[in-house]
Amino acid sequence: MTSTPAEEPANNATVVDMTKRLPHPPEPAAAPAPAFTAPRDDEAPLIPEWIKSREGRRAARRQMQRQAHNTGRRWVRRQKTERGHHAQIGRGVIRVHSWVVGVEGVHAHAAKHHAHMATKDARATARQARFTVVGRDKARAVAMKHQEEAQHAVAAHKKARREVSRGRMVRGVVAYGLPAAADAAAFVEAGWLGGIGALATLGGLALIGRKPLRAERWDPERRSIGDGDSMNDTMLNDAFRRAGIIAKDAVLTVVHPCGYGRGAWQATVDLPDTTVTAAMKRTEELAGQLGVETVQVSLSRAGRANRLHIWVSTTVPFTGDPVRGPLLGMDKPMSLWGRVPIGPTLRGDAYTVSLIERSGLVGGEPGAGKSASGNNILLAAALDPHCILCLADGKGGGDLEPFEPLCDQYEGEADPEAFFDLLGDVIVDMKLRYALLKSLGKRKVTEALCREYPLLRLKLLWVDELMFFTTDEEWGRKITARLRNIVSRGRAAGIITFCATQKPGSDVVATSLRDLLSIRWALRCTTPQASDTILGQGAASAGFNAKDIEASMRGAGWLYSEGSAPEMVLAYYYSDDEVTDLIERAYRYRAAAGTLPTAAPTLTDRLRAAGGDGVVLAVLLEEYTVGDGADWLPTSVLLKALADAGQLVTDRRLGDLVVRSDEDKVKRPWEGARVAGYSRQLVADTAEKWLADR
Template sequence: MTEIQQTPTPASTPAPTLATVTLLPTVRPADDVDTEAAVLDSARQVLADVAAPAPVEMPVDKTVDLDAFDDAPLLPAWMKSPEGWAAYAGVFYRARRRGFRRWVRRQNTERGHVRQFGRGSRRAHEWVIGFEGVRVQGAAHTAHVLTREARAAARSARFTPRILGTKKELAMKAAEKTQKAAEEAVALHKKARKDRNRVRNLRAGVVYGPPLAAIGGGYLATGLLGAAAGTLATFAGGAFAGRSPYEEEADWSADWRSLGDGDRMSAPLLDASFKAAKVIGSDETLRIVQMPMLDARGAWSTVVDLPPGIPAKKAMRSVDELAAALGVETAQVSVSKKGRSGRIELYVSKDLPFTEKAKRGPLLAIEGATNFWGRISIGPDVRGLHQSIAVVERSGLVGGEPGAGKSASGNTILLSAALDPRVILWLADGKGGGDLEPFEPLCEEFEGDADPEAFYEMLQAAIADMKRRYALLKKLGKRKVDESLANKHPELRQKLVWVDELMFYTTDEEYGKKITKGLRNLVSRGRAAGIVTFCATQKPGSDVVDTSLRDLLSIRWALRCTTPEASDTILGKGAAASGYSAKNIESEMRGAGLLWAEGTNPILVRADYYTDDQVNELLERAADLRAKAGTMPRGPLSLPQQLRELGDDDARILAAVVDEFAARSAAAGEELDWLPGAVLLAALKDTGLDVTAEKLGALVVRTEDEKKANGAWEGSRVSGYLLARVEATITGRWGLTA
């Protein structure tokens, strides 16, 4: 056994280090050595040499007042931010303004300002007279009494005979005493009268001096006009002095208590508001679950429990009444269930939400492509939290009155799909106004002329593609398309079918019912095949969108509507009665709407806004992404391109013939409708096609008149070919047109 010697522990190191005892595997201890005893002795020696650390005394702050907060609420740290101070400054200002209005309210004038001036004049005169006259009268009464007593005592002393001796002396002393008291009383009366006159003169100077100075000074300064101004000022001062405030005690704050007037949200305020809105009874109260607090945006939020037996739906239906009781607009109040039926979350914005300038859209900050299989950014809610939704295996309906912001709201979904190069775009614009025109270069199918027949054909093509997708899924043994499967099979890529102004298509007399039936087929069956369908319209009532189709659209986005019934046609029957009505959205809140995509209740959100320049910028980026990915749709093919895609030898020959006509026409600066056969044969040879005159003649059958030279080739002995005959041959054989 070997003991490793340890270095002494520095004084600065509080913890001791025990010695390490190591038994070497190649050395065996002697038989007469007790190994265990050696180890224990070594440990005891090490522990004996190490001094125990001295106890550390923790400093105690004796200045801490455990009752420093008293009854004041605990303020979170963010309330000390500049935004928090600004919010409190606004509350303080509104409270002072409300106090001034309350004071003005108490200054009633029941019989006109003239009577009020008379009352003020009397009050001023009474103040000038004061109460000193009572003291003077008391002193005068005392002086009169003592004077009579002094006269009586003097008369008694004068008529007392001297022979009585002692009686005469006593009478003389009593007369002197009463005379002295009478003189003192008269002096006090004179002093009291003098003090009264002095005080009255001072008060008269205070009361009558300013009016006389105003009238006299105004007259001396500007004549009658100044005197009139001084008189008017005197009248105003007298009317102010004659005001008649309420004398009974009243709690004026109870009449003016509201958030709109600058009050803080508190339990008494909430109880009074819910009682005024008839949500709870006059003898019931709320239970505060989360104390009312201000956020950085200056909005109040709280969580409360309604009395037993009152569901949250009742409060949500009474948003208008609650807003009136709180002194704010309906759009500023948001009521939603919080966990259970009787618990609600109340959120009251400081100002009307969604009226400030929209922030920069999040898609502009993305450098690469988006993922349409994931979540799509929609926009902020009233709390400023950004909302997103998933559209995989879903379909949607966007509705609202004209000017509510349907185009801007639709851009949030369309741009997200465009920036994913894997998504196939099929767009139809029933408005025909050009809102979707910037997306046309990215679309495989686009109907922008508001043509119901063309849209019906596009819808039939989408249904045919859906059937091909299901056939492939069946072959692959899959039930539905997911992202990994779509990446392996490009023909199963996601497809977005967007229909703007659906009303124009579904109300067409000839194709309306056919379009409705086709959309119902596509929406109900296309989800699992990777086809996402969105429809946008102004009022999706049953006369515009059949209920059998509307109920299949799972994502509902109701922008501002003119009536609660119109809102219900988007969100579903009974939504307005439950407190979710797009009628409450103000006209200033463009782009805001109730989005019902996930969860049990709709939420009020504002769509991310992109200007026309920003939309073009994003679409240019989308075009680059699709070009690199090879998913950029091709434009209309020329007739030669269509022929070459057939892969037929005869088609390639005629494609070269059509190209030669185009090249000769461009060189001549005019449209050539006839070329000699020799020129065409030479052109075919240059392109690597060895074609004889007989084969070309057999391919394009001509009449004798068509063979003759004309135009610039007049006089030539060789036969030629008419462009019209060549195109007729192509159409007759393959059905292709230029």
Template sequence: MSHIPSTPVSDPKVATVTYLPTARPAAASTAPEPAPALVGQTLPPTAEQQVEAARRILAEHLGTDNVVAAEVMKAPVDLDAFDPERPLIPAWMHSAEGWAAYSGQRYRASQRAFRRWVRRQRTVNGHVAQFRRGRVRLHDWVIGFEGVQTQATAHQAVIATKEARAAARTARWTPAIMKQKKATALKAMDQAQTVATQAVAAHKKAKAYRRKARAMRAGVVYGPPATAMLTGYATTGLLGLTGAALATFGGGAFAGRHQLETETDWSQDWRSLGDGDTMNAPMLDSVFQAAKVIGAEETLRIVQMPMLDTRGAWSAIVDLPPGVPAKKALRAQEEIASAFGVEAAQVTLSKGKRAGRIELYVTKEMPFTEKAGPGPLMALEAAANFWGRISIGPDVRGLPISISVVERSGLVGGEPGAGKSASGNTILLAAALDPRVILWLADGKGGGDLDPFKELCEEFEGDADPEAFYAMLQAALADMKARYALLKKLGKRKVTEELANKYPLLRQKLLWVDELMFYTTDEEWGKKITKALRNLVSRGRAAGIVTFCATQKPGSDVVDTSLRDLLSIRWALRCTTPEASDTILGKGAAAAGYSAKTVESEMRGAGYLWAEGQNPVMVRADYYDDDQVAELLSRAYDLRAKAGTLPEGEKSFGTLLREKGEPDAEILAVLADTFDAYEKAAKAQAEADGKSAEEVENTTLDWLPGSVLIDALTAAGLTVTAEKLGALVARTAEEKKKRTWPGNSSQVSGYTFDAVTRVAKAKYGLTA
């Protein structure tokens, strides 16, 4: 409360005087003269003195133009006095905000009235049902009650006619000699005929009256609609006919209405977010009560009031009643969504920072169904850093989610078509754009999803060959041992970014296995692959080897639990059952409210990611189409070319032999190169002779004269005699047979390529 002193001040400032209902200033020792009453109230003397001081300050600072306003402030106002001809204007009409609130209320009221009208149509109070009742009622009125009178006169005429006929028969057959009886019979006949004639006449009159009355009422009921339809059609065609038909329908529904005796279900209007209502505390209480999370008499404690963000989504933080755990609400996600009037995928529940606290987020529309924007890697101008955090994609709030894969391993799972390949691109592309990362990829599907990365890979298995993949794992294990040997020499326990930048052998390596199920379920190689992969995952993290596996349902029959439990990053895309989701996220995740079954089919690439924190997070992977993937891989190729980290590609048989560094291996390398050169020349000659492509491809050369090979060795700077060559390359009796060689008139002895490869395999374990 601001206090304004009664003594003059040099530069007084206008302040708002506010009195709380239970607060009053202390009474002064001397009471000044009372000031005029303010708005009909009598304040204590000190309060009046302060208000009078405020008025004087206002009068001084507002100037002469506002003296009238100051006088108005002094004048008492009777709030009960108003002009009967001018109704009171509500306060909201004086502000744009008030009009907006009123308009919104009227709009929602009209929406709810329309929804009630729609729901009412399916009941006995609907307009169609009313029209049917009105049609029956009007038809019954047209028929009227004259039919009963007509039936009565008809019955009387029939009886009278029968009696007249009987009397006539009696009079006819009475003998004439019985004069008295004859006369009596004739008199009775005359009377009966008179009565019958009168009854028939009355019946005819009743029928005529019935026709006339019905015609008049039919004209009243059916005449106006028929006239309206004919007139409307004649004047404006089908539009007029439609209007007349609607008017007729309305009239019939009006005639068939009846007053409601009880409140029906359609009159109830459930407040829900799905209908556009505002989230508030009463709605939250009713929703959690309807979902059986809290009792009918219990309420929530609102920690953060419901707020609407710019995306049109509602968020709130609530505390459950004492004794109610948060996991009870998390398990009731579908029930809560139903009470909100939205889909389960639109509701995100997460445990707060204390027991019993729930963070609630409800989106306006189905999340992750809009077209994905360009991924952040498209805007990356420099190389990526795979040692840092990797952008995965936005969560339901639109916030970017990133993870670190250093010393980690991961598992990506989901049903077919859930977007595993597109989701994996977020990690693969980030690794490709870091020229320091070594890529080893294996495609168990063999469908070509990983083929665009082939040029950047040092090891690539794209044929879904379990034997080749096992050989790749063996090479990875050998590399892991070499890394640990170097770390021991350096006195380090694990690979860091500084060590990787200094020692090329310790560069980060990403082993990505797509459709792991194909490899691990192979009868011959499955158990060996599982054992080798488990060894690599458990021991390779500290050596700088990051392993990611992607598969469908990774059950124990597909991925051994001893291997699956070692994969620390879990990403569950859309699954068909909660059990399938649990095989990815871990047992109990679905019961805790984190089930990938709630991911709808149109939410491709979305799923629960459990990489960091206490709970999984719903996230959709950044999407890169084929053109964007090609553009990013082209950029990655250029980065690796500049850094000198491009893979050497597939080495020839001769190159592999030369890498052994032995004299005999050098001789065998020259022989292999000579066979390769002559075979290429033979293919070129076959193509020049006009042979077909298939014939050119099938052209091979498996034998060369010894003199040709000796000349090639001499040209390569190697002094090798025929005896030494024969001792090195052992031949069978069949291979020693002489053959015809172009340019020689006689047959000469030579060597087969099989003999060369046989020696290379025996001495060095190499095959062509």
């Protein structure tokens, strides 16, 4: 049975073909837009009933008050910026005044210069024509022409000046006269209410000055900290490139972003393809690019060889009032076994040093503040009742004189021979200290030994104006040798040596002595070479140049004591009255501790304390003082005195100990006979030499 076409399923092609043949139904017509009608009351926005209540109105008032408060705070903060009203008024005044002055002055100045040059030429040609013999008529014609040109130039200058005055007067009346007249009239008519007119004038000035002057006066790409700008990443990259620290296409990696605090801008960056040491050598160039002085820039290592910490002060540091020293606020004795306060650094940190087993050198030009700087160490030592003071003043002035009552040894007459003897006493004391340490089985003085044995107390040897002593023709080399002996050997024995001088060059302080002084303090110097003689060769080229210290920064200097680089430090300042008060306090501390200086031990006391042949020499010297005293004694008398004192010394041993010249061996009359003997001066000189050589 065959199916009919109606019963056969139609394939897709057939269906598609049929749809193509069917006509499309007509599209419905667009409905007309409804006319706009106002919403009915029931369709209005919903407003909570709570808003209409007392609490709602109160909340709305609080919200308005908060908004007004925040608006006021924003207005107050804005006044501190360049967008503040007072800044806008100031800029408006500047712009109005610039408009009143105008630009005609440039033309007047040019006309003045032209008139001056024309008059000068006219006078020269007239003088030449007056003394010309050949061609006088031609020279006179040239002179007349130059004279006419000069007259026209002078007339043009006068005209330009009149135009400048007229223009400025007209603009001045418009800019100053009209507002002043309007304000005055308002004040006359309305009294104090007329001040509203003055407010309107100020408002007009603020409107004129609403745009900052920065875009008008300066190129934004060339701004710097010296122009009052904030330090930012762009500024640092430009400054480092122009200073030649990094390449033109290099970029700094900012580790800690730029920030402001304690009067300075700070940032930490990583340097590309260079090191901190290389960057510090170009500190002066970097300061120039930042628009500040060299002393305002401080560069330091920040934990890595290429990580740089940048510190830029907005003002020249250390130029304000002197910083009060912390010793004034102490209510108990000082201890040199701790750290000694020296002064603040550029970044405001308190700088302290340890003097144990150290020695120091303070140098700088006259007036740089060496005396004030040295007071920090001297006063700290004075306030330690267990510290022995030994001071020498090469100036012979009064800087060290207030400390004399506290000194066991003091040389204030600037006498090289007396200073040489003082150093000899220090050397004797040093040898006695080492003898005691050896007997105790110790290698160096400690705080415990210092407290237990008075002989091992710390001793400060301070030499002011060392140059006077070391440049003496007769005693200079001898003094240098003894100082070198003390500095090289005395630190373990508790002897601290400090020298102060103006320029410690090799002609003043021998290199062998200068290199032993571990603490270096370079105050203001006249040349980089003088700075290097204090801090060490190459310090100035590395960025530590005491020549860059400003004259107003008295008492400031590069201090090298600990770490790998010097630090700029301002010494604490103590006035004369404060120094006197601290010394009186130190005197009371020493009196309570029983360490006030006593009379200096005699030569015989020192000889007996040394023991050995020193006792023999002491007995000999005492024998000369028996009775009326004698300048010469026979050998037999001296041998008998030694035997009575328990010293069995033969004639030969005595001759070996006290060496006589041929002149000293000449016999002299004694009790009716001529006998050999020894002079008192020879024995005394032998005793001094024996003590010095121990």
